[in-house]
Amino acid sequence: xxxxxxxxxxxxxxxxxxxxxxxxxxxxxxxxxxxxxxxxxxxxxxxxxxxxxxxxxxxxxxxxxxxxxxxxxxxxxxxxxxxxxxxxxxxxxxxxxxxxxxxxxxxxxxxxxxxxxxxxxxxxxxxxxxxxxxxxxxxxxxxxxxxxxxxxxxxxxxxxxxxxxxxxxxxxxxxxxxxxxxxxxxxxxxxxxxxxxxxxxxxxxxxxxxxxxxxxxxxxxxxxxxxxxxxxxxxxxxxxxxxxxxxxxxxxxxxxxxxxxxxxxxxxxxxxxxxxxxxxxxxxxxxxxxxxxxxxxxxxxxxxxxxxxxxxxxxxxxxxxxxxxxxxxxxxxxxxxxxxxxxxxxxxxxxxxxxxxxxxxxxxxxxxxxxxxxxxxxxxxxxxxxxxxxxxxxxxxxxxxxxxxxxxxxxx
Amino acid sequence: xxxxxxxxxxxxxxxxxxxxxxxxxxxxxxxxxxxxxxxxxxxxxxxxxxxxxxxxxxxxxxxxxxxxxxxxxxxxxxxxxxxxxxxxxxxxxxxxxxxxxxxxxxxxxxxxxxxxxxxxxxxxxxxxxxxxxxxxxxxxxxxxxxxxxxxxxxxxxxxxxxxxxxxxxxxxxxxxxxxxxxxxxxxxxxxxxxxxxxxxxxxxxxxxxxxxxxxxxxxxxxxxxxxxxxxxxxxxxxxxxxxxxxxxxxxxxxxxxxxxxxxxxxxxxxxxxxxxxxxxxxxxxxxxxxxxxxxxxxxxxxxxxxxxxxxxxxxxxxxxxxxxxxxxxxxxxxxxxxxxxxxxxxxxxxxxxxxxxxxxxxxxxxxxxxxxxxxxxxxxxxxxxxxxxxxxxxxxxxxxxxxxxxxxxxxx
Numbered sequence: 001x002x003x004x005x006x007x008x009x010x011x012x013x014x015x016x017x018x019x020x021x022x023x024x025x026x027x028x029x030x031x032x033x034x035x036x037x038x039x040x041x042x043x044x045x046x047x048x049x050x051x052x053x054x055x056x057x058x059x060x061x062x063x064x065x066x067x068x069x070x071x072x073x074x075x076x077x078x079x080x081x082x083x084x085x086x087x088x089x090x091x092x093x094x095x096x097x098x099x100x101x102x103x104x105x106x107x108x109x110x111x112x113x114x115x116x117x118x119x120x121x122x123x124x125x126x127x128x129x130x131x132x133x134x135x136x137x138x139x140x141x142x143x144x145x146x147x148x149x150x151x152x153x154x155x156x157x158x159x160x161x162x163x164x165x166x167x168x169x170x171x172x173x174x175x176x177x178x179x180x181x182x183x184x185x186x187x188x189x190x191x192x193x194x195x196x197x198x199x200x201x202x203x204x205x206x207x208x209x210x211x212x213x214x215x216x217x218x219x220x221x222x223x224x225x226x227x228x229x230x231x232x233x234x235x236x237x238x239x240x241x242x243x244x245x246x247x248x249x250x251x252x253x254x255x256x257x258x259x260x261x262x263x264x265x266x267x268x269x270x271x272x273x274x275x276x277x278x279x280x281x282x283x284x285x286x287x288x289x290x291x292x293x294x295x296x297x298x299x300x301x302x303x304x305x306x307x308x309x310x311x312x313x314x315x316x317x318x319x320x321x322x323x324x325x326x327x328x329x330x331x332x333x334x335x336x337x338x339x340x341x342x343x344x345x346x347x348x349x350x351x352x353x354x355x356x357x358x359x360x361x362x363x364x365x366x367x368x369x370x371x372x373x374x375x376x377x378x379x380x381x382x383x384x385x386x387x388x389x390x391x392x393x394x395x396x397x398x399x400x401x402x403x404x405x406x407x408x409x410x411x412x
Numbered sequence: 413x414x415x416x417x418x419x420x421x422x423x424x425x426x427x428x429x430x431x432x433x434x435x436x437x438x439x440x441x442x443x444x445x446x447x448x449x450x451x452x453x454x455x456x457x458x459x460x461x462x463x464x465x466x467x468x469x470x471x472x473x474x475x476x477x478x479x480x481x482x483x484x485x486x487x488x489x490x491x492x493x494x495x496x497x498x499x500x501x502x503x504x505x506x507x508x509x510x511x512x513x514x515x516x517x518x519x520x521x522x523x524x525x526x527x528x529x530x531x532x533x534x535x536x537x538x539x540x541x542x543x544x545x546x547x548x549x550x551x552x553x554x555x556x557x558x559x560x561x562x563x564x565x566x567x568x569x570x571x572x573x574x575x576x577x578x579x580x581x582x583x584x585x586x587x588x589x590x591x592x593x594x595x596x597x598x599x600x601x602x603x604x605x606x607x608x609x610x611x612x613x614x615x616x617x618x619x620x621x622x623x624x625x626x627x628x629x630x631x632x633x634x635x636x637x638x639x640x641x642x643x644x645x646x647x648x649x650x651x652x653x654x655x656x657x658x659x660x661x662x663x664x665x666x667x668x669x670x671x672x673x674x675x676x677x678x679x680x681x682x683x684x685x686x687x688x689x690x691x692x693x694x695x696x697x698x699x700x701x702x703x704x705x706x707x708x709x710x711x712x713x714x715x716x717x718x719x720x721x722x723x724x725x726x727x728x729x730x731x732x733x734x735x736x737x738x739x740x741x742x743x744x745x746x747x748x749x750x751x752x753x754x755x756x757x758x759x760x761x762x763x764x765x766x767x768x769x770x771x772x773x774x775x776x777x778x779x780x781x782x783x784x785x786x787x788x789x790x791x792x793x794x795x796x797x798x799x800x801x802x803x804x805x806x807x808x809x810x811x812x813x814x815x816x817x818x819x820x821x822x823x824x
Contacts, residue, residue, distance in 0.1 A: 016468045050488065056428045057492045058499035065498075068506050069491035072484035076462065079481035080469045086477075087470035094480050098510070099557055145511055 001125065003168040004034040007136065007159035009025070011176050012195060012233035013077050014044040016084075017294065023333065024237035025082045025174065026131060030090055035125040037132040037166060040081055040160040042073025056270035067138070067149045071097070074135035074155070082133045092131040095121065102139035102158065104148040109358040111148035112216075113139060116165035129297050134162060147179035156217035166251050169242055171226050172243075174233035180212055182409040183261040184397035185407065190410040193257065195242065198249040201259050201352050204386045208350040209264030213246075221246060257355035257362055258407035261400050264348045267297070267322040270328065270376060274338035285312065285328070289310060290302045292327055294320045297348075298379040298390055303383035309338070313379060315390060350388040351403055355359065369406050374400050413537065415580040416446040419548065419571035422456035423588050424645035425489050428496075428797040433513045436649035437586065438543060442502055447537040449578060451571040452493055454485025455517040475520035479550070479561045483509070486547035486567070488818040494545045500543045504543040507533065509559065514551035514570065516560040523560035524628075525569065527550060528577035533592065544575060568629035576636035583638050584644035584655075585625065591656035592617065592624055594821040595673040599812050602822040606671065607654065610661040613671050613764050616798045620762040621676030625658075633658060661766055669767035669774055670819035673812050679709070680733035681790060681802060686750035696747050697724065697740070704739055706732045710760075710791040710802055721750075725791060727802060730756060758790065759808045762800040763815055781818050787811050 006029065008022050009146060029036050041047075049200075050070045054061050078094035085092035097104075100120060104111035124130040127225030141148045150157050163171035178193060178200065185191040185369025197205075199222035204217045207356070212230055221228045249255075275281055289296055299314040316324045324340055328335070356362045363382060370377060370389070375398065379390040391399055403408060418441065420434050434450070441448050453459075464484045466473050490506035497504035499682030507518075512532060516523035536542040553560045562569055568585060575583035590605060592614065597603040611615070611634035618627045624642055633640045643655030661667075685695055694713075701708055711726040728736045737754055740747070768774045775794060782789060782801070787810060791802040803811055816822060 017466065019469070052463060053428065053488070053492055054495060057431070057495040060499070061495040062498055062505075065491040065494045065506055068494075068508070069488050072487050072655040075484045075487075076465070076481050080465055082477045082480075083469040083473040086474055087472070093474075094477055096559075147508075385812070 001035045005163040005168045010041040010044040032345040036174035039136040039157045040077040046073040066274045071138040078133045078135040095139040098140035104139035106141045110151040113161045117163035153214035156214040160217045160220045163226045172229045178232035192411045196252045204352040258294045258353035262350045269343040271313040271341040272337040277310040298381045300367040347393045352386040413447045417575040417580045418584040419451040422453040426456040443567040451548040452489040453567045458485040483550040490545045490547040509550040511550035516551035518553045525573045528578035563624035568626040572629045572632045575638045584641045590644035604823045608664045616764045620674040657735045670765035674762045681755040683725040683753040684749040689722040710793045757805045759805045764798040
């Protein structure tokens with residue numbers, strides 16, 4: 001029998017009515033002839049409740065204990081869905097991470113999946129066509145035998161990794177939207193659902209702010225070639241609508257130059273004025289930031305008129321802004337800059353498309369279009385298949401709409 | 413280091429404030445020099461929530477899935493208590509049943525503990541004096557690797573079994589009362605806390621309606637000679653008050669004839685009128701009831717005046733009453749009785765004491781005292797260390813108070 005992995009997030013299993021709806025989606029695929037593994041998240045709100053208790057227990061807490069507490073949420077959903085499936089005549093059983101096992105690293109709270117043993121689930125498929133209901137977001141760290149969680153959104157990763165281990169035909173990610181859009185439909189009403197998007201593009205979109213899939217799950221899907229289908233859990237289970245298939249570039253016939261426009265508000269800008277323009281000065285700034293695990297993204301260096309000093313601008317995640325500022329202020333005597341300026345009311349707008357590889361001047365068009373609308377670009381980064389611009393947050397919607405139209409993405 | 417097992421029930425860990433209070437009790441024992449294993453229940457109300465979800469999922473549900481869902485409650489408490497202990501500087505880690513492992517039978521929902529491997533916890537005691545916080549009420553069924561629960565109240569059993577496996581000096585059961593009383597203080601204001609009670613007496617008390625400990629846990633304590641101490645979790649952790657020690661009869665110097673008066677409302681009476689007085693008739697009644705797993709307790713047979721028929725009266729648990737009635741009505745043609753009468757407004761009042769072994773006429777005094785107060789006794793059973801009387805429920809308090817005074821149990 002061909003195999004299918006289906007994944008349902010927290011809002012899709014928020015209560016028993018929603019879980020019954022999930023069971024009907026599973027039933028449809030079982031009847032279509034698939035052996036099915038379903039990966040589930042905790043019921044919406046449950047993870048937050050468990051996290052709040054851990055914080056109430058102690059603001060500083062052992063990540064291993066946090067994991068033991070928080071992983072219970074998925075365990076509950078898996079058992080409940082197995083019960084509901086059985087009640088409609090579908091053989092099913094729940095699996096916790098340690099029972100499969102899903103082996104992870106020991107980085108509790110943000111563990112990585114090291115390997116999944118698909119043999120037990122496969123045996124149950126073959127012996128009795130039993131649906132495997134798998135608790136997402138968790139595994140076991142083998143050397144200690146303790147439960148480790150993958151961090152928020154980790155259930156997507158669980159699903160894709162399980163699909164790879166089971167050699168599933170596809171991994172269907174059911175979510176509260178019906179697919180991947182050319183941009184955020186809340187900003188651009190003419191945004192279109194994409195039928196297909198390549199792994200590379202999806203990876204950029206996820207990294208650049210599109211929240212539909214977790215970055216790590218897209219990386220895994222690309223690495224193992226898992227066809228991943230994003231679709232809505234709110235459809236009628238007997239008549240589901242199409243979603244977005246994430247697949248190899250070669251499987252996409254009609255390739256656009258630009259596939260989507262993403263934006264991320266999770267940015268902060270730091271500018272160091274009049275830094276001594278000497279060899280090693282960049283290292284004196286960026287090595288300490290890297291050591292503090294602060295991810296620097298865009299970097300611009302502008303040589304000042306006196307040719308002896310330079311201004312250096314770069315971006316860090318908004319959550320690391322305060323920490324980065326404090327660190328650089330402490331290092332001021334060592335780096336030797338004159339002043340530090342920061343801004344958090346900035347946004348990064350990006351255009352993504354594998355077609356950029358073969359088309360020159362794609363980004364240049366954007367710079368001109370935005371300039372025409374009076375949008376000031378603070379920084380730019382580019383890669384083979386995307387370019388990003390840092391702008392004032394107030395211009396976010398204008399910039400996104402301008403680019404969406406510019407690259408012909410508006411729906412007819 | 414001597415070892416101690418401490419067990420805290422649902423009301424003792426109902427919220428983070430209560431869990432912090434538990435941590436202070438643990439801290440006191442650690443400072444007193446014990447290596448401590450703490451067994452915890454789910455936070456009060458949590459098990460009911462999880463059970464309600466299972467029922468909402470399906471009224472008929474797979475007991476293995478029910479166990480996977482319900483066992484999560486204790487896991488959460490164990491993790492939270494470990495976090496709180498660490499926050500006050502006490503090394504601690506949580507253990508789920510499968511991690512120890514606590515091996516159980518495959519009777520999901522009411523599994524029996526088959527064995528506990530204390531070696532891992534012992535190693536942590538020896539290496540780092542780390543408190544083991546153990547999720548009660550659960551274990552793992554080794555052949556399937558699935559979580560099995562021991563049924564309601566099973567955390568007491570977890571604690572006593574763990575104390576046996578770890579060769580603990582004592583097992584302290586913290587509860588919402590401060591010990592075992594001569595009778596229910598809500599009925600008899602002069603009821604006294606017992607300093608000590610023998611395993612045999614406690615077993616009878618638990619079986620006969622005293623709810624302070626689960627029967628199975630007392631059986632285990634007796635079997636393995638685990639000194640079990642019932643005490644209050646609501647005491648000031650720095651100044652705890654005495655409780656009741658359950659121990660060998662030999663360890664109790666001043667033995668009373670009667671130690672306690674118990675009562676149970678969980679009784680129903682069935683009388684079959686004019687049953688043919690022929691060999692095998694008793695079997696025709698009680699074998700089918702036994703096959704239906706209905707526990708028959710008291711049995712009285714009264715030969716009628718015509719010497720050809722007999723009236724048979726017996727009791728069953730109130731929860732099995734309807735089922736027993738239906739079964740016997742179906743069997744009427746085969747048994748051949750004339751009529752069936754039932755009563756659920758009955759109560760079983762019992763007096764327990766190992767001193768009865770060496771004192772004659774203990775029960776006879778009770779029959780006379782109750783007759784003097786106009787209490788009609790419907791049925792009587794006796795054993796070596798207890799006797800029980802079935803009476804009308806309306807006389808419960810009167811009978812309990814009469815017996816409590818009669819055997820000199822009233823506090824001065």
